[in-house]
Amino acid sequence: MRLETERLMLRRWDGPGDRDAFAAICADTEVMEWLGGTLTRAEADARVDRVEASWEANGHGRFLVERKADGAFLGWSGIMPAFHTLPIAGVPEMGWRLVRHAWGEGYATEAAAAAIADGFSRLGFPEIWAFTNPGNLRSQAVMRRLGMTRRPDLDFDYPDQPEGGPLRHSMVYVAQKP
Secondary structure (H helix, E strand, C coil): CEEECCCEEEECCCCHHHHHHHHHHHCCCCCCCCCCCCCCHHHHHHHHHHHHHHHHHHCCCEEEEEECCCCCEEEEEEEEECCCCCCCCCCEEEEEEECHHHCCCCHHHHHHHHHHHHHHHCCCCCEEEEEECCCCHHHHHHHHHCCCEECHHHCEECCCCCCCCCCCEEEEEEEECC
């Protein structure tokens, strides 16, 4: 499964180089600031394994994102069922993670827009959710650029985060099928 935009190729994970690049992004403290902290190589590989399991079971997951001009790895983007430990488990959740040098270039919005369009057209989702922490202003801006609607009534707290901690509360945005 592949999606193509003007500047990006979104594709399935298919090689060891993919995992190396993803492990590097997951070890970057700035990238992972709002995502629960850095991951070890084994933890990053487990995330890719979970993505691939979602593709096999559900026909969707996070795409690897490459820049078409030079094939550079930029990160991941796509829809997965929200993780089973969350109060919103199972809802189609849009997510992205990009290397720092790709921030501010519109790649997150471009990749997410393609994945959301696929979620509505090919997968038939009536709505797609995204969530982030109140402090993650970059992700909130992407959600707004995608035309997602802020839904405070759907906000939730991460059960494994400390009360009052910066990662405890999640703000929900929803895209509705046109």
